[in-house]
C-alpha cells in the first residue's frame with residue numbers, strides 16, 4: 430500500500446494524469462457489456478437450445494446440422510428475422526439490438542418452435558455518466574495544466 434502510494438507521488442504531473450486517465454478508462458470500460466455470439470444448432474428437427482436469453486447487441490448464429498432443410502423465422506411473419514432456407518451445414522446469423530421476446534419457428538416444419546429473449550443491458554448505476562464527467566474534468570484539467578505551464582515558462586524567460 431505505502432510503496433504504491435510513494436510510486437504515485439514520485440511521478441511528475443504528466444505521469445499522474447496519464448495514470449489517472451488509464452485507471453478511469455479501465456473503470457469506464459468495465460461498465461460496458463461486451464457483445465457475445467450465441468450458437469443455436471438445428472438438429473433432429475429441433476432448435477438447440479430452444480430457449481435462449483441474450484443481451485442487447487449480442488449475435489445469434491443458427492447452424493443446420495440436419496439433412497433436412499430448415500428456417501429460423503420469427504412468429505411475426507419473419508418481420509424481426511427470417512433466415513430463409515438453410516440446407517445442411519449452412520449457418521445464418523443476426524445481431525439483435527431491441528429488447529423483447531422473439532418466438533420463432535421453422536417455416537418448413539411448423540412444429541419446430543423456439544424462443545429468444547433479448548434483455549436490456551444490466552444497468553451500472555451512474556458509472557457511465559460519472560466516468561464521462563470525470564473524463565471531461567480531466568481533459569479540462571490537463572488543458573489548464575498545460576496553459577499554466579506555458580504561462581510560467583513565459584514569465585521565466587521574460588525575466
Ligand SMILES: [Cu+2]
Nearest residue numbers: 499535537538
Ligand atoms: Cu425445419
